[in-house]
Amino acid sequence: MNPLWILAAFLFGAVISKIGLPPLVGYLLAGFVLNSIGVTGGDLLEKVAGAGVTLLLFTIGLKLKLKSLAKPEVWAGTSLHMLFTAIIFGFLILMLGFSGVPLFDQLKGPTTLLIAFALSFSSTVFAVKVIEEKKEMASGHAAVAIGILIMQDIIAVGFLAASTGKIPSIWAVPFLVSLIIARPILGRLMAVCGHGELLMLFGILMTVAGYSGFELVGLKGDLGALVVGMLFAAHPKATELADRLLGFKDLFLIGFFLNIGISGSPTLTGFIIALLLALVMPFKTGLFFILLTRFKLRARTSLLAALSLSNYSEFGLIVGSIGAANGWISSEWLVVIALALSLTFIMAAPLNAASHSIYARVSGRLKFFETSTRRPEDESIEPGDAEIAILGMGGVGTSAYDELRRRYGDIVIGVDFNTEKVEEHQKKGRRVFFGDASDSDFWERVEPSKSRVCLVMLALPDPRTSIFSIQQMKERGYRGQVTASVRYEDEIQLLEDAGIDAVYNLYEEAGVGFADHVCEHMDYCKLKNLE
Helix, strand or coil: CCHHHHHHHHHHHHHHHHCCCCHHHHHHHHHHHHHHCCCCCHHHHHHHHHHHHHHHHHHHHHCCCHHHHHCHHHHHHHHHHHHHHHHHHHHHHHHHHHCCCCCHHHCCHHHHHHHHHHHCCCCHHHHHHHHHHCCCCCCHHHHHHHHHHHHHHHHHHHHHHHHHCCCCCCCHHHHHHHHHHHHHHHHHHHHCCCCCHHHHHHHHHHHHHHHHHHHHCCCCHHHHHHHHHHHCCCCCCHHHHHHHHHHHHHHHHHHHHHHHHCCCCCCHHHHHHHHHHHHCHHHHHHHHHHHHHHCCCCHHHHHHHHHHCCCCCCHHHHHHHHHHHCCCCCCHHHHHHHHHHHHHHHHHHHHHHCHHHHHHHHHHHHHHHCCCCCCHHHCCCCCCCCCEEEECCCHHHHHHHHHHHHHHCCCEEEEECCHHHHHHHHHCCCCEEECCCCCHHHHHHHCHHHCCCCEEEECCCCHHHHHHHHHHHHHCCCCCEEEEEECCCHHHHHHHHCCCCEEEEHHHHHHHHHHHHHHHHCHHHHHHHHC
16 A cells, blocks of 8 residues: 555645544645655555445444335435436536537436436435534434435436446345245354454454445345445444444545545646536535425425435446436536536535534524424423433433432433434333434523523533534533543543533543442442441
């Protein structure tokens, strides 16, 4: 592997992250710079990039429930958006061709629709990477966005099969049936893999098996990785496996972003056309927003999902490759599409990083697009006689909830942004409500100053969300105490500066809790206390 790839990715990623943008923007810029000095990618970088995408799709499958694809906002929203985008973009591209604009003038009717169709897709890699960096994979807007991306992947597979003339093998259906039959056996095998590197190897093996198996029966390999991941989505170790593969997957995805930036050198004309295509990106965002609000999603959910889907997709490069191979378009269009894709990544990254603050500024105007009908999860929260509220009902929040209810009775409520997790808690008898602490609308629903809550415990994964929550409570007149849990030492000062009453380091407190538990139950400690 070329050491310049690693050095450039590190330097640009570090600089970009320091100015508040996702490191992936730095990886793209590193690719552009490497290309400008004559450094090429080659087969190795392409293989690394492909492995990153395949692992990404497998981990998405681990967290995906099939019923999420059956929601109207997913399947109908995807279909309508792609249809409108292809028609409108196709018309604009055709008009530019008639005007004699270079490169556009070589496009005919069918190839015009081909490029418009390619631009209607959104990047799975970008969207998931941005959502993961914000620690929002379990949120409602992430579920909608990922569902739409998977629907797009399914449509892409159908297009590729039709355009390449590659018909799935007669063994495709038996192979899929065999996967379903083998699922219980594979699940037991996963269960005995422990919690270390063997579990990670099992995940990589299943990813390769899914990819290779689908390729053998004439289906897209990446789709195979996604499907095999979905087979394990209900397994108790699915989340643990996804966490195990996280660093491995992220490392390979660096190659993906580098490869896009290093893929070609545009001419001035090509750059102008790519910039023109990139500037149309807000249309995709606006169309997604309008369609999703028509399906009764809130303005905030619609906006956050739309922003994560606003950029162009790496699928455009695949379409361009097919078009160039068949002589439909010139090879220069490949560079234009790659550059337009890169520019939308760079444009979309800061917008997604600031998505919550953007919504907070324009929420009043965006709510005009909401339907009058509210979904059950968006109704007002009535805390009743609750005096303690826990925001974030993961492992830490749930343990705190159970212990406090044991000590003080039913004066504790929990809040979480994962609807499935909320339903699970409610089935177990816990008073848990759906809500997103990073959502300004959520704080309007709870009115903390008008409730009896006098202690708020923040068990949230992202300290930025905790800080936002503290600010929202202050602005809405809450006068009670606020505590939070953190994982890293440098997060403590951030929360103290925001005005929190107490911060607990999970790792330090785990040791104290362990010692307390031992002293309460072990004879050694009891004897020492008697002395």
